Amino acid sequence: MEKYVKLVDRTLLLTGEWTVEHFNEIRKELENFKNFSFEYVDASRIEKLDFYGAYLIDRYLSRYSIHNLPEKYKKLIELVKTSPQVHPPKRNFIDNLIDAIYRKILDFYEFFVFTGLVFYESVRHIRSLELRNLVKELDEAGPKAIGIITVLTFLIGVVIAYQSSAQLAAFGANIFIVDLVSISITRELSPLIVGIVMAGRSASSYTAEVGLMKVSEEIDLMRTLGISPYASIVLPKLLSSVLLFPFLITYGDVIGIAGGMLVSQFTLGISPEQFLRRLGEVLYPDHFWAGVIKGPIFGGTIALIGTYEGFKVEKKAESIGFSVTRSVVKAIFSIIFLDALFSVLYRWLNI
Amino acid sequence: MAEYLIIVENLVSRYGEKIVHKGLNLKIKKGELYAIVGESGSGKTTLLRELLLLRPIDGGRIIFNGKDITKLSPGELEELKKRIGVMFQFGTMFSSLSVGENLVYVIRKRYKIDKHTAVEMAKIKLTLVGLKPHVFYMYPHELSGGMRKKASLAMAIATDPDVVFLDEPTSGLDPISAEEFDKLVRTLVDSTGMTIVQITHDLASLLFTDRVAVLSEGKVVYEGEPKGMVNTQNPWLRKLVSTLRFRRLILGK
Incomplete structure (x- = not known):
């Protein structure tokens, strides 16, 4: 009823x-x-x-x-x-597409402006750089990353040696395993592995850290107090990455070659003494430097992308998440893209 | 008993060694505008969190609509929570949803209301709190502090709850917006019969309230009409009464 x-x-x-x-x-x-x-x-x-x-x-x-x-x-x-009649702002596909392309271009432009500002303000406010911050960043990006870099470069060395030993043995070219492992690791693989690992580790943490400071208005507070956020936040991260990368890559070289050496002994019967003697003959300093020189470039790129994305965080709950994802994707993409550029450059310069 | 919506009896709460409430008593009537004032650090926010069931109490009782909330079954608690609205200090809303979506989300999460009605109701509530219709499609971070508080109030009253808690509703608003807000709250209480409890530091807000509770040193040292605060012996309250603000605003001297 x-x-x-x-x-x-x-x-x-x-x-x-x-x-x-x-x-x-x-x-x-x-x-x-x-x-x-x-x-x-x-x-x-x-x-x-x-x-x-x-x-x-x-x-x-x-x-x-x-x-x-x-x-x-x-x-x-x-x-x-009173139920007012309002309608949501309507957008069509073309508008959205143009908007998206425009935003991509703008983003690219803004990144270069940001990079320029970082260098400009870092020079002007070099006194804002605190040694304490730099040490903290060096510790964060250096010793704490050693573990994962050790594991990855060692395994890459093992895999390279293992995969190629069967092929080389078929031609009786056993000793060339040393050339293959040492040159590929020093020139390409160690810088790439270090770059990708650090893009995942550092870029994400930089974005989250700077993003949170942006949201909690700490960045605004710094600006008001006359402290340059670029010099005091970005510069220590940039410097630490630029300084540490060559060492991390060198370390990766050593561990990777050690991995290759271990496998060569088991699969091809090349003793460590033979391996090292051959290594001294084939691994020219040029190969080593060709890899290490990528370090500062990769490190700088990662630090700049990470902090740039942090500065772009908005006051929305999901904003930090989006920015961190974007910064890692961009950083990894940039590392691989730059590595390709280096290959072309080296070929061109006959290094 | 029935005329009281919320009764707090001998409430005790602690943070470790620190005792925040030492046997706190207060009674909130149905359909009144009730204010809670007190020193900074006197446990107003803790009390609010306890009333919102966000924090367990360490002693005493909280009786809601005649039922002791510590003895409710999970199902009953859920029903009870549906009847409570809240506006946090900074006008918290879900930042990933537009203002309108926030309201529709609350309505549809709590009751089986069709989308069309929920949208209509959200627009009605936004108009009611004095926001322009296009705010429906804006995101919380695009709003100014005052608009955000109004939108958050609209969200708190979206489902016509029995009681709405407001945490410092007028803090951070300019005097004109603050007075508008006070009047709005008064109108809501008068026209809908809902109970509104506000925590406030704004003495001017007391001009619009029916009754006020004053918290000091873990106890309610005064409960009654704002003007009656003059006749008390409590030292903190005497100090408050002697402030220029209080004399000018509440007593009109």
Whole structure:
């Protein structure tokens, strides 16, 4: 039976609690009476009315005058009458596409402006650089990254030697394993591994750190106090990355070659003495430097991308997450892209 | 008993060694505008968190609509929470949703309301708190502090709860917006019969409230009409009453 709406002698009687809890039931009952004819609506028996009840009265019974509605509820009916018509801003596909391309270009431009500002302000505010910060950053990006770099470069050395030993043995060119492992590791693989590992480790943490400072208005506070955030936040990270990368790459070279040496002994029977003698003959300093020189470039790029994305964080819950993801993707992409550029350059310079 | 919506009896709360509430008592009537004032650090926010069931209490009772909240079943607690609205100090909303989506989300999470009605109701509530319709499609971070608080209030009253808690609703607003906000809260209480409890430092807000509780040193040292605060012996309250602000604003001297 109806609980909220009753028809008694051509009078529609509204009863009970017209509240949000009973919204659907009340509406169902009102729907049933839609085609009935009645002259009088009596609301005297409404026990409780809220906006949702008032909304239903307004939408279904506005043609009738409501009688005996308690005085305190009359205002509610007035308030629900005003439901403004607004529509969401509409956009088409072309607009969105142009917008997206524009934003990409703008982003690229802004990154270069940012890089320029970092160098400019770092020179002007070189005194803002605190040794304490630099040491902290060096510790964060150096010793703490050694573990993962050791494991990865060692395994890469093992894999290279293992994969190529079968091929080389078929030609009886066993000793060339030394050339293959040492040159590929020093020139390409060690810089690449270090770059990718640090893009994942450092770029993400830089973005999160700077992003949080941006959101909590620490960056604004610094600017107001006349401290350059570029010199005091970005510069230590940039310097530490630039300084540490050559060492990390050198370290990766040693561990990677050691991995290759270990495998060569087991699969091809080349003793460490033979391996090292051959290594001295084939690994020219040029090969070593060709790899190490990539270090500062990779390190600088990672630090700049990481902090740049941090500065772009907005005051939204998901913003830091997005920025961290973007910074890691961009950093890894840049590392591989730069590595390709180096290959072309070396080929061109005949190094 | 029935006329009181919330009764707090001998409430005790501790943070480790530090005792915040030492047997706190207060009673909030149905359909009144109630204010809680007190020194910074007197445990107003802790009290709010306890009333919102965000923090367990260490002693005493909180009775909500005649039921002791510590003895409710999980299902009953869920029902109870549906009847509570809250506006946090900085007008917290879900930052990944637009203002309108925030309101629709609250309405549809709490009750089985169809999308169309929820959207209509969200627009009604936004208009009610004095925001322009296009705010519906804006994101919380695009709003100014005052607009954000209003939007957050609209979210708190989106489902017509029995009681709405406001944490320092007028802090950080300019005097005109603050007074608008106070009047708005008053109108809401008068026109909808909902109970609103606000924590405030703004003495001017007390002009609009029915009753006020004053917290000092872990206890309620005064509960009643704002003007009655003059006749008390409590040292902190005497100091408050003697401030220029209080005399000018509340007593009109």
